[in-house]
Amino acid sequence: MTTTHPRTARRATAPSLPALPAADPELARDAAELQQALEELIRVYQFRDRDRICCHDISVSQCYALDALVQRGPLTLNDLAAHLYLDKSTASRIVDGLERKGLARRGAHPADGRAVLLSATRAGARLRERIRDELLADQMRLLADFEPEVRRAMARLIGRLASAAAARVEAGGGSCCRVD
């Protein structure tokens, strides 16, 4: 325990894992398999994103933020932070970067003097479109090797998984080392 990371050690060891579906070997196997596959998937996609996005003079996080601003219209900083699962300070700095590059704008909130309304500029929307097209082209090349039913199933199932995971997280479904 040399460095005490901020997010560190709210409780080091769970006394006993909370309410598991208990003995279901099938479930356990599926979970392990999924865990392994997800880890690989995330590692490789993170790399891909770094590689593909950074050459547009924009970071991956900035790209995600830009995407959110384009897709979900004007957002307050808190909204954006929540959507990205980031601290508002982090979100603020990411917006700093986007603003510096002229890709996003901080506007006044009509009804709340404290809040800011973030939106993408024309240039931001254009860039986002270009990057999106490139990633999509990548994805198409990758998917072309799969049978149509398989790739359709992939998209659907991953969507369901993402939604379920998001719901879990948003429901506070267990922040770090749960305090019950």
Add this chain to the structure above:
Amino acid sequence: MTTTHPRTARRATAPSLPALPAADPELARDAAELQQALEELIRVYQFRDRDRICCHDISVSQCYALDALVQRGPLTLNDLAAHLYLDKSTASRIVDGLERKGLARRGAHPADGRAVLLSATRAGARLRERIRDELLADQMRLLADFEPEVRRAMARLIGRLASAAAARVEAGGGSCCRVD
């Protein structure tokens, strides 16, 4: 173009997107859906990992590295870096962190005086096991809501997708703004 990120601008605009499977609206739709779903999935899982792993006084990257060392036995630094899709300097620093915490060790390579052989310590293996169990428990709780066939399919398809993506990346399937 204020800040010139290292990985920036090897070529700003692709002259014309290389060899797409061209006109297949089905494929395009699936790709777009998958893209969207993956983005959400990765965002939420990254958050989960940060939240779950960091409270063990270890960073997400360090955890991935530790996992690789445990699962794949002793590795050289280059091997580890390749596995994690990171620069060797980054990998070296991550190992610094693990070593400082007594979770990994740098050993001499029997056949090559330049190389180091990285391995996890007992403590490292134990920690990795504990974290793995927690993540797995999470995963099980999440999967418990799905029908058995669905969750099995999820695990399998995500595995296939990850493999395909990894193969693409490793084949140099298109580094940033491809130079042809």
Add this chain to the structure above:
DNA sequence: CGAATATTGTTGGTACGTGCAACGAATGGC
């Protein structure tokens, strides 16, 4: 063998990502 070349890992430099705590400004309840 010995010199040139290549590879391995570390370090310096730079910039961004990330969270927490503390802060000023504005809002809202009373």
Add this chain to the structure above:
DNA sequence: GCCATTCGTTGCACGTACCAACAATATTCG
């Protein structure tokens, strides 16, 4: 009008990430 709350920014500390340069060792080839 005052106090508590909320919004966003900033200070701080550290991790992540790249590239470039370097020392130490291996390898190739004359």
